[in-house]
Amino acid sequence: MKGKGNNEAPVGVPTSDQKEMSTESKPQTANIKLKLEDLNWDHSFVRELPGDPLNDVVSREVLHACYSKVSPSAEVENPQLVAWSESVAEILDLDPKEKEQVQVSKTSTPKTLLFTLLSAVQYGLPPSDQNEMSTESKPETANIKLKLEDLNWDHSFVRELPADPLNDVVSREVLHACYSRVSPSAEVENPQLVAWSESVAEILDLDPKEFERPDFPLLFSGASPLKGGLSYAQCYGGHQFGVWADQLGDGRAITLGEIINSKSQRWELQLKGAGKTPYSRFADGLAVLRSSIREFLCSEAMHSLGIPTTRALCLVMTGKLVSRDMFYDGNPKDEPGAIVCRVAQSFLRFGSFQIHAKRGKEDLDIVRTLADYTIKHHFPHIENMSKSDGLSFSTGEGNSDVVDLTSNKYAAWLVEVAERTAFLIARWQGVGFTHGVLNTDNMSVLGLTIDYGPFGFLDAFDPSFTPNTTDIPGRRYCFAEQPDIGSWNIGQFALALSTAQLIDKKELNYAMERYGSKFMDEYQGIMTKKLGLPRYNKELIGELLNNMAVDKVDYTNFFRLLSNIKADSDVPDEKLLVPLKAALLDIGRERKEAWTSWVKRYRSELSASGVLDEERKASMNSVNPKYILRNYLCQSAIDMAEQGDFEEVRRLLKVMEKPYDEQPGMEKYARLPPAWAYRPVTNSNMSIFGEFGIFKRIQELAVKITNQSSIVEMTVARRCGGNGGCWVSGDGCSRCFVGLTIGDDVAWLVEVAERTAFLIARWQGVGFTHGVLNTDNMSVLGLTIDYGPFGFLDAFDPSFTPNTTDIPGRRYCFAEQPDIGSWNIGQFALALSTAQLIDKKELNYAMERYGTKFMDEYQGIMTKKLALPRYNKELIGELLNNMAVDKVDYTNFFRLLSNIRSDSDVPDEKLLVPLKAALLDIGRERKEAWTSWVKRYRSELSASGVPDEERKASMNSVNPKYILRNYLCQSAIDMAEQGDFEEVRRLLKVMEKPYDEQPGMEKYARLPPAWAYRPVSKKANNLCLAAPPGTTPSQPNIRNSKVW
Structure with missing residues (x-):
């Protein structure tokens, strides 16, 4: 589902971030490393849900409860730590040294960076001066x-x-x-x-x-x-x-x-x-x-x-x-x-430096040359630093932990770039701006907003909002994730300088820490000013943002109206929300009570500050704009301009030049978007900030499922091709559900369905087979859960199942996983239906969304694996047929496929040379079939116009070289059972970088030895990827679902 009540953040983000996505995270500070004793526990599951009244482990039926309280009871004798994941420890803020049970000495809090030279740095100037301020400025x-x-x-x-x-x-x-x-x-x-x-x-x-x-x-x-x-x-x-x-x-x-x-x-x-x-x-x-x-x-x-x-x-x-x-x-x-x-x-962008650092060798000198040029012309104050400027900062307890910025101009420059970037993104968050494409090539080293593509400002407050449709599956660049992405991008920029030996590790770490501190300082300051508070109040602001998310309140208009709240007058409770009436639309009694409670606390804070209402109103209106460049305003101006009338573009420019002024006669530009322009609000479990490991989220913004009276107004706008190809009018089409208004419960079901579809499509992409896809092994968050008899494909066999108990029927085989996912979603939906949380039409809609989402994701994945310009059903289908016939290794084949070149003349007899290591022992007839396919494939590549090296890099980023093959696991197990755990640890390290070449680790990418091969089923070509009748093997057959 594209934007219809779904928040797909956890399933679309990179795997390194996926498990960190919490639906209930708390504020995170800079680079915390805790002892086990200091972990921050919060037992919401036990606290908020009904428990089993009995506290024993007797096997029995547990009624009317969601859990039973038990304690671990496995007997141990001299237990040993076999392996550990430092990336998971980082998620938990756990000091990696805890695995050694060593006391960790707490370092002192680093000083705040005070550049006495930097009075002219852009990020520290008043808004009106920032863009005109040059680092080379002279008297006017x-x-x-x-x-x-x-x-x-x-x-x-x-x-x-x-x-x-x-x-x-x-x-x-x-x-x-x-x-x-x-x-x-x-x-x-x-x-x-x-x-x-x-x-x-x-x-x-x-x-x-x-x-x-x-x-x-x-x-x-x-x-x-x-x-x-x-x-x-x-x-x-x-x-x-x-x-x-x-x-x-x-x-x-x-x-x-x-x-x-x-x-x-x-x-x-x-x-x-x-x-x-x-x-x-x-x-x-x-x-x-x-x-x-x-x-x-x-x-x-x-x-x-x-x-x-x-x-x-x-x-x-x-x-x-x-x-x-x-x-x-x-x-x-x-x-x-x-x-x-x-x-x-x-x-100049981060990528201006990255490209040369990535190329290495003589290009590393260009990184230095470019850095010298940038500092000379755009950061000249850094060239003039001296020891007397006091720019030495402790990052620990010893002299070796001191970062002296005056001794390395590149480190000082990196810190300033990091702080400018933090300042910039904090300002974005303050006005509800979402860039949409925060790639490192779109990041300015001057801390400027650059490259306006699919940007957007928040209308209804939705932390997971992204204006970029290609970002919707993972929402990597959504509003809430921008601070984290800024940090990630700074890390990549710093790595480029480190590769060129311009900075060392502690200077890099210090710059990353400064990014986090600067962002938090700026963001807290902005939010304090937006509310007219005397000081930052985390609880008050957090509760406000939560309320705004629940009721889908317009971000800009609400903060502008908030200045009308008066602290110096007696107002009865029933009148407290009158100043906010234009923002708090269609809220029920329960929500009015929540808002009234918040306003009373807010007025109490204002009253305690002692600031006059009119003075505070003027101050708040100077930071809360009345006019922002809403998408519908842009579109209206575009429509007129395309007809040759440019006046609306020019008028809109004039209005946006004074966003904080009232501008009598221009009020229409401050109106809420019309119905046709509204973006659907996701049922977001995302909060204002993500979890990159620099700072904690400011406040949970989870929109919790409440009751039937809480309605998310969402109209499905998708052409179904039936009943005249309807869009969004009429009483609702039986095929595309136009006109369907759905509540929170079904919005959640739809999101679970789409997360599940996304997950299984990703499984199919890497050849993973779960083996036991019972409903008790299906996560409502769309996570892979309960690793039992799992397995990755070796020889391509659609009917492969790693579960020996499943062999007779192969219900959970590789090819059947999409269908089983659909069936399981149906059972989950039936549970909600039984509880009268959804009706039949909503259930069918969720099932339809599962099928559509799976096909969208699966086709996208296969297109990327072959680096095609667009999905080619026939070409991919023929490939999978050939692979099944010849029992081709799934992982190695796709990795080798990137070696096919489109830009050179190759005789037919040489076409299969790049694939030789995968196409083993095939006869003349099969060679002809493969040659025919490769010729068609090269033709597609040539037509795309993408250079071979660029395509190879792209393919290698989605086709892993290393997967956790069964024989690798078994070898590590055999050694571990003899007390040698090194192979387990080594295998973990290799699998942490599955797409990298990893010199010296090639043995982990080899084909399985003869003893490890699983026999290929004779049913292979009759299942799923080579069915149903009339389709190609590339079309998964979700034949049990209502979709197909």
Whole structure:
């Protein structure tokens, strides 16, 4: 289900984070390492649910209870610690030394970082000053207004950094260079100036009258060169959704050059959508009006909100059409093309440094060169540090634990980047902004918001909100996770500096700690100001956010209205909520009581502060905006602009320039979104912050299942293809459930169904078979649970079951797992139905969502495993058939498949060479079948246009090299039973990095020895992946569910 009452956070996040996702977490502080005696226990299950009145272990039927209290009673004699997981210890805040039972000395709390030099650092300035403040600023001069021809260009980036020796735009890997020289190449036809920012023109000393020039649209579409400019595209890499994507670069952005204004501030001008570069890969380098309007408006809106950001000088429509598949449904359409001129002191990203660190060898020198350049031009105060500045900080008890930032400018720079990033993300959280694509290539080293793609502001408060539809399965980049992702990204940036030997481990750790401390300081300060409190009150703010999540309260409008609460007057309880009436819509009696209770506590805090109501109201209104760039406002402006009317874009820009002012006559821009624009609110078990291990979550924001009166208004908006292809009107279609309004209970059921579908699709992707998929082994959180007779596929056999008791019927075999998941969800739904929590239609809807979610995930996984541009049922089906016929090793085959190249001429007799280690002992006829398949596969790869090395890296990130094969387990078991536990521990280490090459560990990726092979069932081609009739083996047959 896509956004309909589901919170898929735990199942979509990387495995390292999955088990850390708690539905009931508490505030986390910086890098805690506890003794076992100091663990923070909280027994909510026992406290809140009915228990067995008997306290014995006699086998019996336990009635009317959810648990029985028992104590461990296994007899032991000289027990030994066999193995341990340090990553799990980290989740629990447990000091790894506890495994050795060594006393841990508590370190002193590190001092707060006080840069006496950094009075001009962006993150410490008032909002109105942040974006104009340059790290190279000098005394202000008279108000200069220049023509475009008189701008003061200074191309330091091109002058001081290594360049790509080639001057073409052929997509390729650019080595040992920071940029490629390119020129704008987008085609234009009577280009038009859509909108412009006079405040950005003022930064550049540009006369606003220049916008009226007839040739202005030509100059800023790149059709005519700017006098003095020197254009180029940057080279950088990045982690995308947590996976290293290698070279990315400016694929459609071309920098025109750098300008130094009259204040000696350096500003880069960049055209986004100006044509192809060597980094465009298979894209056209162009941009459409729709996305360009969004970036232009949001850049300027964020600046006005006081949030560090890149800026936008102007937006030009090219007059040409660009083909785009807006909904990624295989139906591209022509849209108006456009180019936005972005402005920033620098567009350097974390990925600008990562790419060279990842390449190693001579590129490590480029990391240092680029760091020196960045510090020189954008952090000059760091160059001027001295011992007298007092920038030495203790991270422990001994002299060896002192971090002296004055002795290493790179460490001082890293700390500042970390703190700027923390400041930025805290400001995002304050206004409800969600970036949507926080890859490391979208992170600015200056701490700016950069690359406005599928961003969004919160409407109804939902911590798990993500505006990025491709992020919905795991919600890695959702609102609540942004602080954690910022930390993760800083870690990757720090690792790049460490790889280049610019910082050491304790400096890296100190920077990570500073990120956490800075974020918490800023966030707590922001929330304190938003409520007009004299000091931070965790309980009061936590309860407020919980209430807002439960009642789906509009984030922006609520905080704006909150300033109307008065502390200095007697108000009867029934009138307390009147000032908030416009935000607290349709809440029942029980919820009114909860809100009234909160408001009374809040008024008590206000009264104790002694601040006058009017003074507090003015202060709160200065940090709680009335106007934000809501998605529906953008869309309305886009719709008009695509018809040639740009006035709404310009009007919206003017409104967003003063977000904190009342602006009489503009009230419509502060209204709640219309019904068609509302994003569905998930039944979120996520809180404001995730659990990366830097700080605890501020407050649990779990929306608990209450009773039937608590209704989540959600209308299913999915075309079913039946009954005339309905969308969202009418009385409801029997196939797509249009018009179905569902309560919390069924929203939860739907989420459990989708989590389960996601889980089983992931099992199928890596060849995992659980073996005992009884309903008592199915987790409502969508986790793999109860590891009994599990197994991974060796030779591909759809009917494989690791459970010998299951062999006669193979109910729980690999191929049947999707069907069994559906059946189990049906039994769970039946339990809710019996308790009258859901009705039949809701039950059927949840079953339908299971099937759809499974197919979506499974097809996506198989597409990624083969690195295809889109799902190809016939090609994947034929592959799986071939694998089953020839008993091909599932894991090794897919790993080897990445060695197939599309960019070279290979004779037919050599096509199978890359797969030789997997295709063992196949005859001539089977070789012909495989050759035929590989030729079709290479054709698909060639058509995709993705370079072989890029595709190989992508495939190796989803096709593991190492899996926990049964024979590896058995070997470790045999040694452990003789008292040697080293193989268990070694196997754990190998399995912690299943996608990495791990030199020296190749024996753990070998095919099983002869004694370990399981016989392949003769039923293999008659089951599941090669059925049902008329379909290909790639189509799982969920034949027992109502979906199929």
